[in-house]
Amino acid sequence: MGVTEKVMQAVGRAPMIALLGNPNCGKTALFNRLTGARQKVANYAGVTIERKEGQFTSPAGHAYRVLDLPGAYSLTAHTPDEEITRDVVAGLRAGETSPDLVVCVVDATNLRLNLRLVLEVQRLGLPMILCLNMVDVAKKRGIEIDADKLARELRMTVVETVAVQGGGEKSLLRALDEAWPVAPAAANPLAAIDAVSVEDTQREVRRILAIVANDNQASDSLSEKIDNVVLHPFAGPVILAVLMFLIFQAVFSWAEAPMDFITGTVEGFGAIVKEHMADGILRSLLVDGIIAGVGGVLVFLPQILILFFFILILEDCGYLPRAAFLLDRLMGGVGLSGRAFIPLLSSFACAIPGVMAARTIQNPRDRIVTIMIAPLMTCSARLPVYALVIAAFIPEREVYGMNLQGLVLFCLYFAGIFSAMGVAWFMKRSLGGKRQQPLMLELPSYHWPHLRNLAIGLWERAKIFVTRVGTVILSLMILLWALSSFPGAPEGATQPAIWYSIAGMIGRALEYVFAPIGFNWQICIALVPGMAAREVAVGALGTVYALSQSGDELATSLAPVIASTWSLATALSLLAWYVYAPQCLATLSVVRRETGSIRYPLMMAGYMFALAYVASFITYHAARLLGA
Numbered sequence: 001m002g003v004t005e006k007v008m009q010a011v012g013r014a015p016m017i018a019l020l021g022n023p024n025c026g027k028t029a030l031f032n033r034l035t036g037a038r039q040k041v042a043n044y045a046g047v048t049i050e051r052k053e054g055q056f057t058s059p060a061g062h063a064y065r066v067l068d069l070p071g072a073y074s075l076t077a078h079t080p081d082e083e084i085t086r087d088v089v090a091g092l093r094a095g096e097t098s099p100d101l102v103v104c105v106v107d108a109t110n111l112r113l114n115l116r117l118v119l120e121v122q123r124l125g126l127p128m129i130l131c132l133n134m135v136d137v138a139k140k141r142g143i144e145i146d147a148d149k150l151a152r153e154l155r156m157t158v159v160e161t162v163a164v165q166g167g168g169e170k171s172l173l174r175a176l177d178e179a180w181p182v183a184p185a186a187a188n189p190l191a192a193i194d195a196v197s198v199e200d201t202q203r204e205v206r207r208i209l210a211i212v213a214n215d216n217q218a219s220d221s222l223s224e225k226i227d228n229v230v231l232h233p234f235a236g237p238v239i240l241a242v243l244m245f246l247i248f249q250a251v252f253s254w255a256e257a258p259m260d261f262i263t264g265t266v267e268g269f270g271a272i273v274k275e276h277m278a279d280g281i282l283r284s285l286l287v288d289g290i291i292a293g294v295g296g297v298l299v300f301l302p303q304i305l306i307l308f309f310f311i312l313i314l315e316d317c318g319y320l321p322r323a324a325f326l327l328d329r330l331m332g333g334v335g336l337s338g339r340a341f342i343p344l345l346s347s348f349a350c351a352i353p354g355v356m357a358a359r360t361i362q363n364p365r366d367r368i369v370t371i372m373i374a375p376l377m378t379c380s381a382r383l384p385v386y387a388l389v390i391a392a393f394i395p396e397r398e399v400y401g402m403n404l405q406g407l408v409l410f411c412l413y414f415a416g417i418f419s420a421m422g423v424a425w426f427m428k429r430s431l432g433g434k435r436q437q438p439l440m441l442e443l444p445s446y447h448w449p450h451l452r453n454l455a456i457g458l459w460e461r462a463k464i465f466v467t468r469v470g471t472v473i474l475s476l477m478i479l480l481w482a483l484s485s486f487p488g489a490p491e492g493a494t495q496p497a498i499w500y501s502i503a504g505m506i507g508r509a510l511e512y513v514f515a516p517i518g519f520n521w522q523i524c525i526a527l528v529p530g531m532a533a534r535e536v537a538v539g540a541l542g543t544v545y546a547l548s549q550s551g552d553e554l555a556t557s558l559a560p561v562i563a564s565t566w567s568l569a570t571a572l573s574l575l576a577w578y579v580y581a582p583q584c585l586a587t588l589s590v591v592r593r594e595t596g597s598i599r600y601p602l603m604m605a606g607y608m609f610a611l612a613y614v615a616s617f618i619t620y621h622a623a624r625l626l627g628a
């Protein structure tokens with residue numbers, strides 16, 4: 001047996017630890033600390049929505065497997081993500097038994113709420129360690145918890161941790177090694193859920209608290225002060241709007257220098273290849289297909305990172321649930337719950353995590369409506385399309401001290417949000433929704449964003465984007481280049497070769513459908529690969545125009561080319577199209593998985609396509625009437 005196989009076998013037999021606890025108590029931070037993983041950590045409830053497995057070796061050399069789980073207030077699950085947690089702990093998942101050991105993580109600043117789950121889990125009869133996390137914050141606020149007394153009352157090992165500090169997990173590792181080897185559980189977890197009344201549990205929590213915790217708990221006065229302003233009925237929404245607006249301004253004004261740098265590098269690279277390679281098919285593939293296409297998409301990395309820099313800060317400091325709270329009334333007006341805010345916000349990255357985050361919504365109907373409108377939020381794949389068209393057609397000037405390009409971008413994002421609200425209102429009415437339940441949302445304490453979280457978040461974003469560019473987008477670009485280059489121009493051709501190619505034929509056929517909304521055959525070609533990944537549309541335009549050009553112009557400077565060949569009406573129509581842009585196959589397949597039905601993805605594709613066509617039609621003809 002080889003070394004790797006031995007290691008694999010050891011890992012296979014290693015005891016399974018489950019990290020269990022209320023939302024936002026630091027389970028994932030602890031999981032990352034133990035395993036060196038980079039799972040998402042943020043300051044709001046419901047960040048983790050799936051079970052994640054990792055492994056590590058303790059200082060004494062024992063191997064463990066560890067599970068990070070979605071937070072739960074109770075084992076009697078109310079939402080799909082809580083169900084995952086309950087099923088894992090109770091060993092209800094197919095092919096899985098209960099974990100060998102439960103590490104129950106609690107937020108030391110909020111013991112009253114957290115202990116309830118601890119008592120519930122204790123009744124399962126599984127071996128258990130209690131992890132008092134965030135003791136750093138608790139100490140700062142003068143909260144004293146006697147860990148020894150707590151251990152005695154609960155009859156289990158209690159350790160103190162600080163999951164966001166290097167070494168803050170050591171006490172847990174020590175306790176794990178002391179518990180080694182973990183005795184196999186002889187429990188029947190399923191029978192224990194629901195066995196004891198809530199009142200009895202509450203009484204027990206109060207009894208334990210009286211023994212282990214001091215009374216003079218200073219409330220978090222700083223958070224309260226900030227909330228007085230941020231949640232103010234008038235100032236609150238104004239602050240939210242200004243924040244959002246500033247972010248979009250920054251996306252354009254800060255990105256200029258790094259984007260110029262990337263464009264310059266890509267162009268320089270293209271020029272070198274052109275100079276040193278003989279004219280021919282390979283050079284065309286490299287220059288027109290790969291460099292023009294992939295480079296054209298890569299240039300939008302800075303804008304994506306700037307957008308996420310702000311979103312990550314808002315996530316980590318604890319502002320997001322406040323925004324959900326502020327928007328609850330507004331969202332209630334169209335029949336959505338404030339709970340939908342975070343899934344919808346996640347959709348600004350990509351609709352896929354957004355659709356999955358809808359698992360935290362309790363009411364099935366609210367959940368479906370949220371899933372259905374998630375793709376109307378402007379995902380980061382649309383940003384390149386917007387940015388390209390804006391850079392080509394919207395002059396870079398100041399209007400009342402605001403960057404006009406940023407303003408247009410803001411309007412496009414807003415158009416998506418506004419349409420989503422309209423669709424939600426319509427769906428709620430036709431589904432016959434009941435009145436909203438009040439929003440129950442925990443408002444976490446504010447804290448400064450952890451630089452590490454921020455850096456990891458940005459790094460992961462950049463990695464996702466660059467990987468996508470290097471895999472999906474690259475292969476689509478090569479395919480598109482091939483379809484656009486063959487079979488080549490016939491004798492005595494009057495048009496560029498691409499006009500006669502397979503892609504050209506497809507584009508010209510589609511033009512019959514899309515001419516009424518102002519799209520030429522080049523745009524029609526780009527729409528097709530755009531179905532697999534929206535940003536490919538930009539790369540595709542790069543390739544299509546590079547191949548349409550006779551001269552030596554490189555299509556990385558695509559903006560001036562389209563600025564001179566499209567009318568403003570066409571450009572605006574394309575922007576309107578991409579506000580809805582139903583073409584994202586990956587989202588449709590996730591919607592199918594999450595709703596367990598083919599009906600919803602079909603409905604989604606249908607209504608988005610219809611909206612896209614109607615919006616583009618109106619935009620195009622209105623713009624033409626106005627002389628654009």
Ligand SMILES: Nc1nc2c(ncn2[C@@H]2O[C@H](COP(=O)(O)OP(=O)(O)OP(=O)(O)O)[C@@H](O)[C@H]2O)c(=O)[nH]1
Pocket residue numbers: 021022023024025026027028029030040041042043044045046047048049069070071072133134135136137161162163164165316450453
């Ligand atoms: N000061 C301090 N902050 C912590 C500690 N542990 C976690 N945090 C912060 O608390 C917030 C929540 O951490 P997560 O690890 O995402 O919490 P979680 O339990 O996985 O939350 P869900 O996945 O939503 O259930 C983040 O902002 C962390 O940076 C700690 O020990 N001390």
Ligand SMILES: [Mg+2]
Pocket residue numbers: 027028029040041047048069070071
């Ligand atoms: Mg988590």
